[in-house]
Amino acid sequence: MLMGLPNFPTIESYWISDPLYYHELFQKLPIKYHRFALLLRCWHFQDNSISGINHLSKINPLLKLIRKNMNNIYAPGDTIVIDETMVPFRDRLKFPQYNPSKAHKYGIKLYKLCTLHGYAWDVKIYDGQGQRLAELDLLGSTVIELVKPFLDDGRLVITDNYYTSIDLAKYLYDRKTNLLGTIRKNRIDLPRDLINYKLRKGKVVFKQNDYITFIKWKDQ
Template sequence: MILFRGRLQFRQYNPGKTNKYDIKVYKLCTPNGFVWNFKIYCGNDPTIETLDKPGSVVVTLGEKLLNEGRLFITDNWYTSIPLAIYLKNRNTDLCGTLRKNKKFLPKDVVNAKLKRGESFVMQANNITVLKWCDKRDVLMLSTCQGNGMAQAATRRDPEKTKPNIILEYNKGKQGIDISDQMSSYYSCLRKSLIWYKKVAIELIAGSVIVNSWLIFNELCPGKNIRQLEFVEQLLHQIFQFENKTTDSQPGTSNNHFLQEIPRKADGTLRRKRCHVCYNKNKEDRDSDFAAKRTKQVSTECSACQKAYCLKCFNENH
């Protein structure tokens, strides 16, 4: 969901969300958070025959992955019996949570009364519908898992077991959560009344850069850099900060450019008082006044090795 409060025909209103007015974006992600495909909800999406709108979204996003024996993990808004049949006919499996009001579900499973740890399963035509009670009832569907149980030990219960369908779902569903979490860090979104600018920035900064970072760490396992460090290096590479020259400004040397002061050992920023601002304030009154009034910056001149704010650097170089 991309926050947007301007006028837009397909803007969504969801009172249960922190940001109530949003542009909805569907994403197809791998378990490690890589965004494989995305689609903007435009209010009136076409549907595929025999499928509802949520099922049509799944098929549209994963069309190029069908007929390859893959597994799709979906939440309860998308999962349905018709979608499972459609994907099974396309040599693709489905696993996901279910809403109890979905059509064609076996009533015996939906209405089963269970105690904690108990499960009730029904199978037909390679489709398994399971109801399992933990803290609350969970309704699941799968075309590749049966009614088997596996160990899922916790600190409180080392001998706890869960159905294989639940474990398979938790393993695959984490991808969309990781993607949303990574894209929320270092967000570039700003206020704008033009909706496609916000969507473009979100997709570039929230999906493309995160995808690049994941690919880099996978191809270079020895480095495994942080997301912030990757973004900083990417920006330096794009804008070529190190090789930037300012010959258009009189009195500027090619060896002088503004750079970040080396960070502390724990990675936090190191700040110093602007050299020029401090001297100006010291001339006006005294050193105590200058120490209080001079702003601290995290940038310095590469040649002078003195801290400068952007304004003072441009004026003196």
């Protein structure tokens, strides 16, 4: 965890006494570099005989512990946010992602449930696998997996156009949960007259459905 504070080029750099890499946190480490490197190389969180369930089987015990502690530290309010982030990683892996729009284009994708203040209450690692609900696509199912502890409680879920869909709005509405988010024009079931509506700058148009209110502002 301390290594996440200073950004040194290699792990060995944290043990180097060169003034270029001096940091007071690492001057009295209770373990030598070679010992640390050996432990890191052999570090396991799961019995080798228990494998093949999914790509994350080896680290699932650690992930469960981390997520449990994240949940216990802070309680979200009435509004929760779904987002994703990319952890930079270019080594051998079965489920790397490439996203040119991210600051780190190659790496491991994390789906996150966050509070309005930016606290990550829960995370889900995208490993190329996942269970899909019958009513939703894979992204919608991921959203439901993250917000499941807060359904049927009148909360508001905020998503961007990567997740937002009519089916997700319907599902959340049936579970007494509201959805707020932008939506892409090519999503199915969008009102055709709303998609084709031409707006003057600053003009707003509302379209009310049984359970959905569409707001089109400017040309979004």
